[in-house]
Amino acid sequence: MSALHAARDGPITEDFFKALGRVKHIHNDVKVLLRTNQQTAGLEIMEQMALLQETSYEQLYRWAQNECRALTQESCDISPVLTQAMESLQDRPVLYKYTLDEFGTARRCAVVRGFIDALTRGGPGGTPRPIEIHSHDPMRYVGDMLAWLHQATASEKEHLEALLKQVSMQGVEENIQEVVGHITEGVCRPLKVRIEQVIVAEPGAVLLYKLSNLLKFYHHTISGIVGTSLAALLTTIEEMHLLSKKMFFNSLSLHASKLMDKIELPPPDLGPTCSLNQTLSLLREVLASHDSSVVPLDARQADFAQVLSCILDPLLQLCTVSASNLGIADMATYMVNSLYMMKTTLALFEFTDKRLEMLEFQIEAHLDTLINDQASYVLTRAGLSYIYNCVQQHKPEQNPLANVPSMDSASLKAAMVQFDRYLSAPDSLMMPQLNFLLSATLKEQIIKQSTELVCRAYEELYAAVMNPSSQYKEPETILQRSPQQIAITSRKQLEWASAPPKLMSRFSSGELVSSYPKWRSSGSSLSCLLVRLEVIVQFENISAVVLQELYWIVVVVEAVIPKKEVIMTLTAKLGIVLSNNHRQEGLGIKGNQVVKPGPGSGPDMGRIKD
């Protein structure tokens, strides 16, 4: 008992708690007396014990309050006695709460002071340098501040856990989160002021986007410590996240509206305009910067959709408007080039399926125009245009074809000489626009399909001339080759002439391979997968090793998918690219076949996670 009395002006010791426990015990035991005839004695003792308890708790509270008040240093160690005091005080919820408040206030001061020191003073002798030294580098500046706060929050939670580790009542976890919330409230203002400064300084779209992702990341990380409670720190971080994101989209919209303000004419080579290139590299930077964050998948998908409509839609509009004064073939070429640039930019990013499909459709529409134009170009140059027109317009009830002006044997023979010259080098007759196409593959496709159209025209001509009702004498001396022969010859000539596709990649080989699992996990459709892979295999600076690795991933991952043609197409493509470009690298390539890498050389599939 003397321990309790002494505590009034002395230190709290282990004995104090023993005595307090004893008093509690007696107070309880005495209740038995109340049921006997010793009631008066019982009541007296109870009263005495109750009084003693109250003064002791009061005493303990004042002591604990003082202890807590002193915890304003950066280091904060909780003595076992203080821990024990909290355990006892839980019997008096009001005193318990006041003590916790005192603790929170003291720690709040300590954290604010520590934060300001880290910002302005740095470590001993200036290392680490004060965080504010890097205020010119927004990512580092904001990142350092948030990392410091993350660490401080974790430490503060630890302190609280130490303080309350013997408290057994319900809701301790909530107490801890609440107090951590209170402790970190003090830094909100200095943090907010600084981040706002960074954001309103307009650091550019890409940085704003990176900042917004960084803030989101820390919101996520710090809520892992303070829970999803409405801690002021989380609210501040969320506010700053929203602000940076808003400024980001503002900046994108501004960029887009500037594009439309001053529409650039297509350059003479019908390639992409400067503004298209600039905008695409901005888009690429934005999409790529997503990598350094852990924003949940669905949020990222929503972001991507918004970014794409913010940038891509105005770009498409821009291209259409700037092409509007061009001739048909020029316009188609310019559009194919511009769309193609967009496609190759998007192909490496996830969540772009819809856009890729749309771009594919648009490219195909313009390709059709070019294929038809190229076919008529050939027919005209080969002198078949007039003849073919006559054949098409000729009706059986009219004069026999041989009697139509300029359709006599001699004229036809003369035209065939010219056509033969074309056949010996079908790629020599090319609309000038085709040479401006950026994609060698598309160019090849146009030549191939237009040649097929030419062959079909020849087929019609052949059938008409051979038809007895046309009344040509010895028609086989006029048209000496069968349509089949023509088709085979032209195909062979084309194959021989076709050059390996060339396209400089603006992406590093590593980026190409590492982007693969992302489209897969984002659920890219098979047709888009093929589009993406086709883009990749055309890059000429992609090394054989990377190609092989990609091939291997595709075979391993896609083998389970029934659509085997994806793999087959890719395998064939890779085979061609590999044997064309990379023989010198000494890879095991036999003919057009890629040899499976040995054990251990494939990618470590086990570590690719979604």
Next chain:
Amino acid sequence: MATAPYNYSYIFKYIIIGDMGVGKSCLLHQFTEKKFMADCPHTIGVEFGTRIIEVSGQKIKLQIWDTAGQERFRAVTRSYYRGAAGALMVYDITRRSTYNHLSSWLTDARNLTNPNTVIILIGNKADLDAQRDVTYEEAKQFAEENGLLFLEASAKTGENVEDAFLEAAKKIYQNIQDGSLDLNAAESGVQHKPSAPQGGRITNEPQPQREGCGC
């Protein structure tokens, strides 16, 4: 009560750095939980663990920040070097590339910590001796040339894991003893709790001797 007045006298802040997959998280887990986590997921950003150890009779609490090795997190993890008293720089003895990257990790560590930060090099996965790709000797030499402590360890078997964390702590403690580490400076990575008498005091009166419970 005979125990020390406080749970521990110092807090040392550590960071663990190194390429992805070298076993940083497994080392931390082995150290704090004494278990091997065979299928440990990639670390996202940073994770955190603590354990109390004893050096020269002093209880020291280690606050350990385990960083993600993936390149994409580099910008984030760099912010955690500040004020670390110790850095564990880990490579995988079976993957040479992780060893080759050490100089870039070391550059970061030197630039972003304070001059007193103790760096220990750890060759992890020592249990996989058959697949060894980096010899003990060359790593030892690299460590000596750069003034680093060095150990080979295995997060799987637990071999040398304790020692890795302890060796660094000993060195830090030694720096404190010989005065080369200034505890009063902010962000030294060490927090010191000066020994206080058992129990706080409400007044300044000398503490009288008390008897046990008098009831």
